[in-house]
Amino acid sequence: MRVILTLVRKDIANFLRNRPAVVITFLVPIALIYIFGFVFGLNGKDNGPTGIRLGVVNESASPAAQKLVDALKGEKTFRVISVDYTAKPEHPLTEADARRLIHDREFNFALVIPSDFIPDRGLGLRLKILSDPRNEIETQTVNGLLQKTIFSNVPQLLGQSLQASAKRFLGDERTKKFNADLAGAVTSAFGGDAEETRQTIESGGIGAVLGGDSATANTQPKADFFSRLVKIENVQIAGKDVKSPAATRVVGGWAMMFLLFAVSAGSAAFFDEKNAGLFQRLLSAPVRRSQLLWSRFVYGILLGLVQLTTLFCAGRLLYGIDVFGHFGNLVVVCTAAAAACAAFGMFIAAFSPNAQAANGLSTFLVLTMSATGGAWFPIGLMPEFMQRIAKFTLVYWSMEGFSRVLWAGNSLVELLPTVGILLAIAAGVMAVAIWRFNRGAVFD
Amino acid sequence: MLITRDLVKRYGPQLALDGVSLDIGRGEFFGLLGPNGAGKSTFMSLVAGLRPPDAGSLTLDGVAVTTADPSTRTALGLVPQSIALFEDLSAEQNLRVFGELYGLRGALLRERIDEALEAVQLADRRRDQVKKFSGGMQRRLNLVVSLLHRPKLLLCDEPTVGIDPQSRNAIFDFLEARNREGLTIIYSTHYMEEATRLCSRIGIIDHGRIHALGTLEELLTRLPFADEIAFPATPFTAEFAARLAEHGELTTADGEHLFRSRPEFKTSAFYALAEECQLPARLFVTRRPTLEALFLHLTGRTLRE
Ligand SMILES: Nc1ncnc2c1ncn2[C@@H]1O[C@H](COP(=O)(O)OP(=O)(O)O)[C@@H](O)[C@H]1O
Ligand SMILES: [Mg+2]
Numbered sequence: 166m167r168v169i170l171t172l173v174r175k176d177i178a179n180f181l182r183n184r185p186a187v188v189i190t191f192l193v194p195i196a197l198i199y200i201f202g203f204v205f206g207l208n209g210k211d212n213g214p215t216g217i218r219l220g221v222v223n224e225s226a227s228p229a230a231q232k233l234v235d236a237l238k239g240e241k242t243f244r245v246i247s248v249d250y251t252a253k254p255e256h257p258l259t260e261a262d263a264r265r266l267i268h269d270r271e272f273n274f275a276l277v278i279p280s281d282f283i284p285d286r287g288l289g290l291r292l293k294i295l296s297d298p299r300n301e302i303e304t305q306t307v308n309g310l311l312q313k314t315i316f317s318n319v320p321q322l323l324g325q326s327l328q329a330s331a332k333r334f335l336g337d338e339r340t341k342k343f344n345a346d347l348a349g350a351v352t353s354a355f356g357g358d359a360e361e362t363r364q365t366i367e368s369g370g371i372g373a374v375l376g377g378d379s380a381t382a383n384t385q386p387k388a389d390f391f392s393r394l395v396k397i398e399n400v401q402i403a404g405k406d407v408k409s410p411a412a413t414r415v416v417g418g419w420a421m422m423f424l425l426f427a428v429s430a431g432s433a434a435f436f437d438e439k440n441a442g443l444f445q446r447l448l449s450a451p452v453r454r455s456q457l458l459w460s461r462f463v464y465g466i467l468l469g470l471v472q473l474t475t476l477f478c479a480g481r482l483l484y485g486i487d488v489f490g491h492f493g494n495l496v497v498v499c500t501a502a503a504a505a506c507a508a509f510g511m512f513i514a515a516f517s518p519n520a521q522a523a524n525g526l527s528t529f530l531v532l533t534m535s536a537t538g539g540a541w542f543p544i545g546l547m548p549e550f551m552q553r554i555a556k557f558t559l560v561y562w563s564m565e566g567f568s569r570v571l572w573a574g575n576s577l578v579e580l581l582p583t584v585g586i587l588l589a590i591a592a593g594v595m596a597v598a599i600w601r602f603n604r605g606a607v608f609d
Numbered sequence: 610m611l612i613t614r615d616l617v618k619r620y621g622p623q624l625a626l627d628g629v630s631l632d633i634g635r636g637e638f639f640g641l642l643g644p645n646g647a648g649k650s651t652f653m654s655l656v657a658g659l660r661p662p663d664a665g666s667l668t669l670d671g672v673a674v675t676t677a678d679p680s681t682r683t684a685l686g687l688v689p690q691s692i693a694l695f696e697d698l699s700a701e702q703n704l705r706v707f708g709e710l711y712g713l714r715g716a717l718l719r720e721r722i723d724e725a726l727e728a729v730q731l732a733d734r735r736r737d738q739v740k741k742f743s744g745g746m747q748r749r750l751n752l753v754v755s756l757l758h759r760p761k762l763l764l765c766d767e768p769t770v771g772i773d774p775q776s777r778n779a780i781f782d783f784l785e786a787r788n789r790e791g792l793t794i795i796y797s798t799h800y801m802e803e804a805t806r807l808c809s810r811i812g813i814i815d816h817g818r819i820h821a822l823g824t825l826e827e828l829l830t831r832l833p834f835a836d837e838i839a840f841p842a843t844p845f846t847a848e849f850a851a852r853l854a855e856h857g858e859l860t861t862a863d864g865e866h867l868f869r870s871r872p873e874f875k876t877s878a879f880y881a882l883a884e885e886c887q888l889p890a891r892l893f894v895t896r897r898p899t900l901e902a903l904f905l906h907l908t909g910r911t912l913r914e
Contacts, residue, residue, distance in 0.1 A: 445659055451679040451711065
């Protein structure tokens with residue numbers, strides 16, 4: 166027993182001396198749990214995602230349509246965009262605008278309320294959802310939330326549709342009579358003031374009268390009923406021709422994770438060379454420090470490029486992802502992503518005192534960057550400030566590049582901004598790494 | 610060939626070199642003898658241009674050595690104290706990498722590689738990974754990698770640490786042969802036997818200072834005694850040892866007393882005292898003094914400390 170206790174004490178002392186291990190054991194999980202919490206709505210009283218950007222095109226003159234827009238604006242889940250803010254002067258969004266903005270990645274979803282929102286013939290409502298479903302989870306979540314919002318307002322909307330039909334079939338006078346009779350029947354069955362009920366019915370509130378208070382009532386059974394009355398047309402703006410959508414959506418995130426881990430292993434190897442005195446031997450030859458660093462960087466890019474290409478080809482073989490249809494553009498994005506990752510590896514090596522610390526730091530950064538950057542779950546579901554942070558990660562931009570190529574089939578010109586950002590990240594991170602190398606003790 | 614003047618190097622508050630001035634001539638086999646932490650590796654790294662000195666000057670063939678200009682480094686080869694090889698690569702691949710860094714190409718490079726592998730008896734293991742080599746084989750390769758480009762000056766930083774006697778002798782023979790061919794060598798070690806066997810001139814270094822400089826003979830004449838007398842350290846000799854202490858230096862190690870007399874204390878007086886203490890003459894062994902003794906005399910410490 167004594168022996169075991171002594172050995173255990175040794176292990177604890179060892180562990181506490183190894184700061185990177187402590188960080189990985191405690192700090193990394195806490196940071197990740199915090200991020201998960203945002204996505205799954207565990208933080209505080211809030212639940213569910215907020216601020217998902219949603220384009221809303223209202224082509225209908227009906228007051229009911231305006232009510233629906235207002236209801237959507239009232240949902241904290243959505244940030245409703247109803248004007249084309251990219252145009253000067255700004256003007257209300259049209260369907261064409263929405264399609265263009267989705268294509269330009271300003272938002273992934275738009276609700277179109279067409280002019281025949283309440284059709285002349287027949288009972289029901291027509292709506293159109295434009296989407297770029299590049300992320301499965303996000304698409305399902307948004308569709309679900311959109312339906313919930315629409316259906317919880319449907320009784321109101323439907324009532325108007327009903328009144329419109331009634332007028333058409335019965336004429337004004339007879340409609341009035343019908344409404345009064347209906348109000349009488351309703352009040353005698355459920356109680357309440359007959360005149361007030363008649364007015365509610367006339368203003369289209371028949372749903373409210375029949376279904377109770379729509380805001381608080383359980384919407385689930387009604388949704389089943391109303392979904393037959395509401396015609397929602399789904400129009401996919403991007404990725405229609407993608408051969409294996411499910412695999413195409415996830416492949417980028419996975420590829421980035423593995424690339425980052427490969428790169429971090431490389432930065433730990435940097436220290437093996439340093440410790441073996443290899444740096445001394447290399448630098449005693451006609452080799453400059455800067456050449457030593459740049460050779461590592463170039464190697465990192467090559468490794469990343471080969472790894473990514475291999476992973477995508479595996480995706481082609483296993484899941485039929487259309488890799489060869491966009492091969493040239495894919496290689497361009499892979500090169501830019503590999504450059505950013507290689508610079509990231511240099512950064513870790515520059516700021517770590519030894520291989521152990523490099524491993525700890527890279528595990529921490531790879532996991533948090535993958536989580537915030539959207540490799541694990543859609544960043545659209547994160548709070549807005551997290552989405553802003555995401556745009557500072559190379560994971561986000563690499564994945565953006567991959568999905569632009571594989572999902573949206575962007576042309577080389579369309580890819581340039583994303584590739585440019587990745588290369589700028591590579592240059593910036595590499596500059597900091599070199600600055601640090603030159604001041605640090607790596608070469609001593 | 611190599612001239613250093615008042616070299617000073619600090620690591621933070623730690624003074625690693627404290628005014629080292631040396632002139633090393635063409636064709637010399639110069640030994641730098643000192644214990645761990647004396648500053649040997651630091652001196653080598655300054656000469657190799659890996660670090661700048663904090664003060665002092667350093668010229669190789671009249672050209673100042675700087676960290677900035679790597680082109681001057683083709684004139685020298687550094688054998689680092691640690692085994693600085695790519696251990697996942699084969700012996701041949703290692704040689705190829707370093708040969709190419711020194712600008713060797715094609716047939717010439719192949720020729721030099723064959724020669725090098727032959728010279729350290731590794732030709733039959735050329736395609737094996739270095740990590741599968743014994744310590745001695747790695748040391749031999751570590752040495753020969755630095756000579757591919759035929760430098761004029763070779764810096765060997767403790768090249769025989771942790772090695773079997775056979776490999777050690779192979780390295781000695783190899784270095785002596787290169788030195789005879791005209792290679793200038795600076796060889797650092799904490800083994801006085803190595804300095805004694807190999808070096809034409811020796812500098813004794815401790816705490817970053819050169820305490821003595823010269824050929825083996827010159828150095829040993831600096832000792833105030835001619836011989837060392839060894840005898841067993843037992844209870845029977847305890848009284849004798851105590852009485853000897855006032856006549857010279859007495860050290861004890863490994864169950865043995867080692868006595869170095871003052872010049873005025875003659876050998877006859879020594880034996881008279883032994884007889885007084887009833888110790889027979891056969892207990893005593895007379896030895897030539899060693900560099901170890903000189904080091905102890907100069908610094909009050911032993912080389913193994
Ligand atoms: N990179 C370094 N950083 C700090 N101190 C060092 C470094 N290298 C050597 N030293 C210190 O400088 C002194 C001389 O070291 P070194 O030149 O390696 O001696 P030697 O090679 O003779 O054993 C020692 O006290 C050592 O601790
Ligand atoms: Mg040393």
